[in-house]
Amino acid sequence: MAKRLEKPSSLPEILGAGRLASYRQDAGRLNRLNAILATYMDAGLKPLVHVASYQEGVLSLACHNSSLAGQLRYLSRIYMQQLRQHDEFCELVRIRVVNTATTVAGPSPSRPRLARLSTGTATLLAELADTLQGGEVSEALRRLASHGDGAEKGPKPESTN
Numbered sequence: 001m002a003k004r005l006e007k008p009s010s011l012p013e014i015l016g017a018g019r020l021a022s023y024r025q026d027a028g029r030l031n032r033l034n035a036i037l038a039t040y041m042d043a044g045l046k047p048l049v050h051v052a053s054y055q056e057g058v059l060s061l062a063c064h065n066s067s068l069a070g071q072l073r074y075l076s077r078i079y080m081q082q083l084r085q086h087d088e089f090c091e092l093v094r095i096r097v098v099n100t101a102t103t104v105a106g107p108s109p110s111r112p113r114l115a116r117l118s119t120g121t122a123t124l125l126a127e128l129a130d131t132l133q134g135g136e137v138s139e140a141l142r143r144l145a146s147h148g149d150g151a152e153k154g155p156k157p158e159s160t161n
Contacts, residue, residue: 033088045072049072059096061095073097117147119148125142
């Protein structure tokens, strides 16, 4: 059974002790680095980019899309020269850009369920596939037609035309 604390702790004692103090210190450091970085970034980029980490001379910047990541990679040499002027970045040797949209772990966002094809559209696609008499396009049209409202579950038999 867990031992109860003999006396209640005050909030400053809790915030200043152990891991929580370390996390607060790291968050404060990242906020300072973000503020320095923001002085050199365009106004449109500031809300979209933030410092993910700075360790052993490597500054990791996080953004949320690949086009922005490409733009940051292009501008990284310019940013490196500017950032090295600050004591916090005097050991900066590389800027690494991380696209968080593709690297975030966890459940992927659910896609909306697409509406099934109408029976008439599925029939037209199947007829078009039959007129093409084989080939990749014909097979693709048959697969597409199988997504119709009246489509049976499972593979469709090959046409003998």
